[in-house]
Amino acid sequence: xxxxxxxxxxxxxxxxxxxxxxxxxxxxxxxxxxxxxxxxxxxxxxxxxxxxxxxxxxxxxxxxxxxxxxxxxxxxxxxxxxxxxxxxxxxxxxxxxxxxxxxxxxxxxxxxxxxxxxxxxxxxxxxxxxxxxxxxxxxxxxxxxxxxxxxxxxxxxxxxxxxx
Amino acid sequence: xxxxxxxxxxxxxxxxxxxxxxxxxxxxxxxxxxxxxxxxxxxxxxxxxxxxxxxxxxxxxxxxxxxxxxxxxxxxxxxxxxxxxxxxxxxxxxxxxxxxxxxxxxxxxxxxxxxxxxxxxxxxxxxxxxxxxxxxxxxxxxxxxxxxxxxxxxxxxxxxxxxxxxxxxxxxxxxxxxxxxxxxxxxxxxxxxxxxxxxxxxxxxxxxxxxxxxxxxxxxxxxxxxxxxxxxxxxxxxxxxxxxxxxxxxxxxxxxxxxxxxxxxxxxxxxxxxxxxxxxxxxxxxxxxxxxxxxxxxxxxxxxxxxxxxxxxxxxxxxxxxxxxxxxxxxxxxxxxxxxxxxxxxxxxxxxxxxxxxxxxxxxxxxxxxxxxxxxxxxxxxxxxxxxxxxxxxxxxxxxxxxxxxxxxxxxxxxxxxxxxxxxxxxxxxxxxxxxxxxxxxxxxxxxxxxxxxxxxxxxxxxxxxxxxxxxxxxxxxxxxxxxxxxxxxxxxxxxxxxxxxxxxxxxxxxxxxxxxxxxxxxxxxxxxxxxxxxxxxxxxxxxxxxxxxxxxxxxxxxxxxxxxxxxxxxxxxxxxxxxxx
Numbered sequence: 001x002x003x004x005x006x007x008x009x010x011x012x013x014x015x016x017x018x019x020x021x022x023x024x025x026x027x028x029x030x031x032x033x034x035x036x037x038x039x040x041x042x043x044x045x046x047x048x049x050x051x052x053x054x055x056x057x058x059x060x061x062x063x064x065x066x067x068x069x070x071x072x073x074x075x076x077x078x079x080x081x082x083x084x085x086x087x088x089x090x091x092x093x094x095x096x097x098x099x100x101x102x103x104x105x106x107x108x109x110x111x112x113x114x115x116x117x118x119x120x121x122x123x124x125x126x127x128x129x130x131x132x133x134x135x136x137x138x139x140x141x142x143x144x145x146x147x148x149x150x151x152x153x154x155x156x157x158x159x160x161x162x163x164x
Numbered sequence: 165x166x167x168x169x170x171x172x173x174x175x176x177x178x179x180x181x182x183x184x185x186x187x188x189x190x191x192x193x194x195x196x197x198x199x200x201x202x203x204x205x206x207x208x209x210x211x212x213x214x215x216x217x218x219x220x221x222x223x224x225x226x227x228x229x230x231x232x233x234x235x236x237x238x239x240x241x242x243x244x245x246x247x248x249x250x251x252x253x254x255x256x257x258x259x260x261x262x263x264x265x266x267x268x269x270x271x272x273x274x275x276x277x278x279x280x281x282x283x284x285x286x287x288x289x290x291x292x293x294x295x296x297x298x299x300x301x302x303x304x305x306x307x308x309x310x311x312x313x314x315x316x317x318x319x320x321x322x323x324x325x326x327x328x329x330x331x332x333x334x335x336x337x338x339x340x341x342x343x344x345x346x347x348x349x350x351x352x353x354x355x356x357x358x359x360x361x362x363x364x365x366x367x368x369x370x371x372x373x374x375x376x377x378x379x380x381x382x383x384x385x386x387x388x389x390x391x392x393x394x395x396x397x398x399x400x401x402x403x404x405x406x407x408x409x410x411x412x413x414x415x416x417x418x419x420x421x422x423x424x425x426x427x428x429x430x431x432x433x434x435x436x437x438x439x440x441x442x443x444x445x446x447x448x449x450x451x452x453x454x455x456x457x458x459x460x461x462x463x464x465x466x467x468x469x470x471x472x473x474x475x476x477x478x479x480x481x482x483x484x485x486x487x488x489x490x491x492x493x494x495x496x497x498x499x500x501x502x503x504x505x506x507x508x509x510x511x512x513x514x515x516x517x518x519x520x521x522x523x524x525x526x527x528x529x530x531x532x533x534x535x536x537x538x539x540x541x542x543x544x545x546x547x548x549x550x551x552x553x554x555x556x557x558x559x560x561x562x563x564x565x566x567x568x569x570x571x572x573x574x575x576x577x578x579x580x581x582x583x584x585x586x587x588x589x590x591x592x593x594x595x596x597x598x599x600x601x602x603x604x605x606x607x608x609x610x611x612x613x614x615x616x617x618x619x620x621x622x623x624x625x626x627x628x629x630x631x632x633x634x635x636x637x638x639x640x641x642x643x644x645x646x647x648x649x650x651x652x653x654x655x656x657x658x659x660x661x662x663x664x665x666x667x668x669x670x671x672x673x674x675x676x677x678x679x680x681x682x683x684x685x686x687x688x689x690x691x692x693x694x695x696x697x698x699x700x701x702x703x704x705x706x707x708x709x710x711x712x713x714x715x716x717x718x719x720x721x722x723x724x725x726x727x728x729x730x731x732x733x734x735x736x737x738x739x740x741x742x743x744x745x746x
Contacts, residue, residue: 076428078424079424079425079648079650079651080408080411080651080653081411082410082411082415082422082423083410083415088368088422135673154651156642156646156651158411158639158642158643158653159635159636159639159640
């Protein structure tokens with residue numbers, strides 16, 4: 001049983017079950033105050049993005065633009081994974097007007113792992129577990145105020161060393 | 165003995181140089197080299213990585229300990245003469261023998277064995293008595309419970325008794341975890357000191373199932389830190405366990421716990437002690453390994469001294485690291501009971517005003533064994549002494565383990581694996597513990613166990629492709645030579661038998677290992693299958709324990725394989741982490 005809870009404000013609690021769950025979009029509620037057209041666009045399952053093998057292509061398919069690195073995007077992830085099949089990764093940000101948070105693993109066969117819509121008034125904090133084929137850079141994209149911000153970290157998936 | 169004493173008196177001039185302190189009068193039981201000038205008002209004694217070596221040992225420091233990237237040529241990645249030059253140690257001195265591999269065999273005869281808990285007890289008691297009541301504490305950095313046949317047979321319980329008699333007040337852990345949670349908790353219930361680990365947390369599953377934790381809210385499994393009054397001053401001691409226990413060892417031993425470096429949690433802890441508890445000093449008792457500690461010291465602020473272990477680096481003086489909050493000193497105190505670190509703090513006006521540190525070699529020749537500790541050790545060893553004292557063979561050459569790529573002990577183990585399990589290739593883990601035996605000395609089961617005693621000793625024979633073998637070598641090599649210390653796990657390169665290769669440490673993962681050849685000179689083919697024997701797998705195996713395989717090999721009387729280890733190094737020609745002589 002592997003259950004991860006992401007922290008949400010108030011009573012909203014999102015429970016994600018299983019490792020490497022891919023498309024979790026649609027679990028959230030369509031936020032108020034978002035222009036209807038954008039909400040409609042976001043509503044659609046990002047099929048193309050989940051087909052891309054390459055990280056840059058996936059970001060482009062998902063957002064249609066590129067991200068800039070930001071120290072306001074905080075990723076909590078291990079340096080070396082204890083188990084490549086269930087790597088705990090969480091992301092938070094101090095940016096305001098966050099509308100989505102996405103996770104990508106550049107060396108996975110399909111780069112995009114998950115993309116979460118963050119309804120207005122929700123604490124932009126997501127924790128999940130991902131599956132990693134091998135050592136790879138992991139990227140978190142935060143969409144805020146219509147712009148993309150990113151944080152990246154290398155996570156090593158190892159066959160095991162020989163301690164001192 | 166007379167000659168030896170004279171050697172030490174000459175040698176102590178070098179010790180003086182290292183410590184930078186004049187020696188005072190000689191005391192009755194211990195040699196003058198241990199009479200330290202009084203300094204400050206709080207003494208912290210630090211031992212680490214003794215690997216349960218109850219008796220005095222021979223332990224040759226590495227001849228190869230390469231640093232890459234920013235670590236190239238920096239302590240701890242200095243060996244042999246480069247090490248002596250860096251720390252101002254005279255080549256033929258007792259300190260040179262303790263700290264380096266220079267002329268080890270000659271010096272071992274002159275200066276004898278180091279460590280042993282009865283000798284250590286005498287020295288610890290003296291160093292504590294010298295400063296007076298309640299002015300000192302004794303800390304252990306972990307790897308206390310593992311490394312001998314006795315510790316293995318007793319699940320580390322022998323070391324708990326020894327630790328209590330020695331007076332260890334706080335410790336952290338690494339191999340301690342490889343006994344599993346139940347044994348660990350049983351042992352800790354008898355340990356009179358505190359087990360500290362800020363970086364061990366319940367997994368989400370374990371937390372969900374209400375597994376036992378020191379702090380259920382955070383999921384922290386153990387007490388992270390303790391505040392001790394030393395000389396009337398408040399000192400916070402924070403424990404940092406080995407961050408990669410479930411990766412470097414079978415996960416089955418610690419299924420409910422997750423580890424990691426966790427420097428953000430550490431920073432919060434340090435800040436809390438500074439701001440709320442008004443401590444005057446913060447000490448990190450760390451089993452990170454020295455490179456990791458050096459990086460951590462540059463990121464986490466507010467730690468005065470990191471007392472480090474794991475990588476078995478005996479570094480005579482602390483390394484000063486500057487960070488956003490000031491400076492942090494980083495030490496590493498060697499292994500196998502050879503050394504004890506003496507950190508004297510001058511605490512005034514609520515902070516550390518000054519520091520003096522010495523890493524004292526524990527020369528058994530200069531210390532009278534403590535009778536109570538000796539009696540305890542004898543009592544515990546006695547039931548096994550017959551079984552383990554049979555001579556299995558004789559050391560045909562100097563047998564040692566340390567070195568980034570190979571050691572003669574592991575060549576012997578690989579020979580045993582290839583011969584006894586009828587394999588083409590042998591793999592043996594790059595452990596850094598394990599003793600040294602001089603050429604001509606007998607080898608007993610106790611000696612073999614001192615190189616192999618772990619809780620997952622089962623051997624295996626597997627079929628692997630050449631590509632898989634290369635991947636394993638690349639993976640372990642990256643644990644050693646990743647330019648970012650946070651991606652290193654400590655330990656040395658996996659040892660190989662029946663295989664030769666070229667290693668380029670300065671390369672990146674996937675590109676370090678090349679020119680793989682079998683013992684017969686043929687190239688290893690990526691797609692071809694090979695019969696590989698090994699031990700200490702992180703996956704469950706069911707072959708005979710490695711010590712039985714090695715014992716069988718020794719008893720067989722097969723002529724020793726004297727081939728040079730087949731590792732060719734590239735791109736590190738001028739690296740002072742490689743000893744050219746001695």
